[in-house]
Amino acid sequence: MEQKTKINAEDGKQELLITREFDLPLELLFKAYVEPEILEQWMGTKVLKLENKKHGSWQFETTDPQGNKHGFSGVIHEFIDQQRITRTFEMENTSLGAQLEFLEFEKLGDDRSKLNMHIVYRSAAIRDQYLQFGMSRGMDLAHNRLQKVAEKLK
């Protein structure tokens, strides 16, 4: 089945360009990224901290089927309501290090919106590791859940 979340990974580059269109008003798409109770449902993570503001920070945690906990965290460089979040992201206790993420939220219509995500990695090799982990399919599935969770809130 074709993925709705499109990932553009140019060979040898240390970045990814990701887009996804949703059948959701912009307001609701943005909410799904900033309200912990919605985010936890579609990301499947526990939100330990989420300071939705410039110079804030965030921390999530997942538990795998074996019961091991995995942490993710970062800082929020910029936060513009319903427009843009620029943040860092790191999978804790790995050697992958920090990456910089530019999330842009775009209104396409009253009930249509688009996420444009640009991720910049420390190296092309680290980016490729994320892709090998199945990041593309994982993100598509997560966004499918986001659509389902958020459309109930319309």
Place this chain on the structure above:
Amino acid sequence: MEQKTKINAEDGKQELLITREFDLPLELLFKAYVEPEILEQWMGTKVLKLENKKHGSWQFETTDPQGNKHGFSGVIHEFIDQQRITRTFEMENTSLGAQLEFLEFEKLGDDRSKLNMHIVYRSAAIRDQYLQFGMSRGMDLAHNRLQKVAEKLK
């Protein structure tokens, strides 16, 4: 005169690798990056905020010869004393956006230390704009001042 701060800018890449060796103990080099009163002297900026900790943030301001103020700010993703600072950096009120900086501080001897800086930009074009602004020469001069200011504190 040959620059002591070396910048490696590979064609078409969205990153810079910068190294500089100092005739300073590691402790003093690190201090020059985290103590506002030292930093202000060699960077020529006013330190409005500098939270030296993981998930902290920072804000500097310079005044140009015409009296115009220029702001620089970002968030601190990681902070390990005398080892590493990972932070974002942005020149405010420009279209250059955020960049991600990895600063690593290395001991070479009792009185010798090295800064390894890796900057990752949103695009190669933005990186090249910084280089065209004279960033390479500017950083070399600033590091020369750092050496002079910090060696007085030995």
